[in-house]
Amino acid sequence: MRTNRFSSLWTFFLAAIAWFLVATLGWMQVSEWTSYPSAAIAHILLGNGAKDWVRTIHKTPGQLQVETRVEVPVPENAQGQGKADLVVEVDPAHYAYGLPLFLALLLASRSRNFIRRALAGYFILLIPQTFSLVFDVLKQILVAAGHPESLGIASWQMEAIALGYQFGSLLLPTLAPIALWFWLDRAFFAAVIVEGWLRRTEAK
Amino acid sequence: MADRRAEKVFWKPTADVGGNPVVSLLPDQWHHSPMRRFFLIFLGIQILLFAVELLEPIQQHFILPWTALLARVCALLVTLFDSHAASVGKVLWNPATGFGVSIEPGCNGVEACIILLAAIIAFPASWRHRAWGLALGFVAVQGLNVVRVISLFYLGQWNETAFRVAHEYLWQGLIMIDVLVVWLVWVRTNPESWVGRPAPGDQSASA
Numbered sequence: 001m002r003t004n005r006f007s008s009l010w011t012f013f014l015a016a017i018a019w020f021l022v023a024t025l026g027w028m029q030v031s032e033w034t035s036y037p038s039a040a041i042a043h044i045l046l047g048n049g050a051k052d053w054v055r056t057i058h059k060t061p062g063q064l065q066v067e068t069r070v071e072v073p074v075p076e077n078a079q080g081q082g083k084a085d086l087v088v089e090v091d092p093a094h095y096a097y098g099l100p101l102f103l104a105l106l107l108a109s110r111s112r113n114f115i116r117r118a119l120a121g122y123f124i125l126l127i128p129q130t131f132s133l134v135f136d137v138l139k140q141i142l143v144a145a146g147h148p149e150s151l152g153i154a155s156w157q158m159e160a161i162a163l164g165y166q167f168g169s170l171l172l173p174t175l176a177p178i179a180l181w182f183w184l185d186r187a188f189f190a191a192v193i194v195e196g197w198l199r200r201t202e203a204k
Numbered sequence: 205m206a207d208r209r210a211e212k213v214f215w216k217p218t219a220d221v222g223g224n225p226v227v228s229l230l231p232d233q234w235h236h237s238p239m240r241r242f243f244l245i246f247l248g249i250q251i252l253l254f255a256v257e258l259l260e261p262i263q264q265h266f267i268l269p270w271t272a273l274l275a276r277v278c279a280l281l282v283t284l285f286d287s288h289a290a291s292v293g294k295v296l297w298n299p300a301t302g303f304g305v306s307i308e309p310g311c312n313g314v315e316a317c318i319i320l321l322a323a324i325i326a327f328p329a330s331w332r333h334r335a336w337g338l339a340l341g342f343v344a345v346q347g348l349n350v351v352r353v354i355s356l357f358y359l360g361q362w363n364e365t366a367f368r369v370a371h372e373y374l375w376q377g378l379i380m381i382d383v384l385v386v387w388l389v390w391v392r393t394n395p396e397s398w399v400g401r402p403a404p405g406d407q408s409a410s411a
Contacts, residue, residue, distance in 0.1 A: 009385060009388055009389055009392065012385070012388075013381065013385045016381050016384075016385075017378065017381060020374075020377050020378065020381060021374070024369075024373055024374060024377065028369070028373070094372065097372070097373040097376065097377065098377075100373075100377070101377040101380065101381075104377075104381075105381075105384075162258075163255060163258065166254070166258055166309070167251075167254060169310070170254075170309060170310040170315050171250070171254060171315055171318075171319070173376065174376050174377060174379075174380040175250075175319060175380070178380055178383075178384055179243070183239070183243075186239070189388075189391075192388050192391065192392050193391060193392060
């Protein structure tokens with residue numbers, strides 16, 4: 001029975017796509033709330049780790065707003081050209097789309113203990129989501145400030161923030177759910193290899 | 205039960221559910237936490253390549269020309285059935301409506317190829333099999349990426365919300381599912397599969 005379930009990777013491929021579309025549509029209805037914990041963790045991290053830059057943080061479902069101490073020039077107005085404190089906004093759900101991908105892979109591989117693994121995945125995926133969120137805020141501050149000297153950091157720290165942002169926005173949101181699924185559902189991977197070996201043996 | 209046994213054999217080859225010694229199907233060196241070894245090599249290669257990709261000379265001489273080529277290929281394909289398309293640099297646009305899509309980092313398939321490359325190199329296989337997997341994987345990933353760019357080009361002209369959902373959420377995941385399946389196919393067709401190998405010192409299992 002089990003072999004039949006893994007008889008074709010194409011079945012898995014198509015099921016993963018179908019479940020991903022369904023899960024994404026469902027997730028979009030609740031993403032503001034499911035990504036709220038990552039905003040809360042980012043709040044704690046930014047509030048404690050970037051005290052010199054961050055004045056206050058407001059979070060609502062769907063938005064993390066950071067009021068900073070970083071001054072940026074504002075366009076000329078009636079009072080002439082001046083400066084204002086930078087306010088950075090980011091949508092926590094923007095980096096949380098790995099959750100429906102993770103759920104789709106669990107469903108497509110017919111993973112055992114689905115509920116338990118789904119819950120574990122949700123909580124574990126909050127970590128990379130928070131990473132992406134924090135580095136997005138830091139990147140926005142960096143870009144607005146213009147030079148690392150104005151923020152009191154060295155150029156290597158600026159490069160580290162840029163690298164962290166790129167990693168957190170381009171790779172982590174999709175890589176983390178797949179790596180996590182691969183780790184939690186190792187039996188599926190084992191079955192894939194066994195099936196390939198059986199097919200080659202039969203062919204001989 | 206069968207999958208649990210398979211998991212035990214592949215990743216914890218010490219004893220079966222009844223406590224009996226399991227004949228190992230893995231090469232000896234993989235007994236020492238193969239998953240950990242795979243993940244460490246995978247992450248190491250990935251971080252290295254990702255950092256290299258961000259270097260200015262690499263961006264100027266490889267990434268941007270590649271992205272511009274991708275835009276031209278997309279424009280070429282679109283003009284086969286729609287004359288209202290052109291490419292300028294990395295932008296695919298419709299001169300009639302003025303709408304265009306700019307192919308930015310994350311949309312040129314390079315990051316997906318880096319992930320696939322790291323996964324293929326981290327997994328034990330011959331270099332010949334790796335080269336085959338990389339070539340086929342590159343075609344599969346970039347082929348789907350062309351479909352992504354063209355679909356976004358039309359979705360954007362049709363509906364802004366649909367474009368945003370497809371761009372920010374759907375296509376990111378679909379490309380990664382593509383990478384995953386290409387890698388699984390490659391792993392399954394690995395002629396140097398561990399399965400069926402005798403355990404070290406076990407002559408009886410070498411049938």
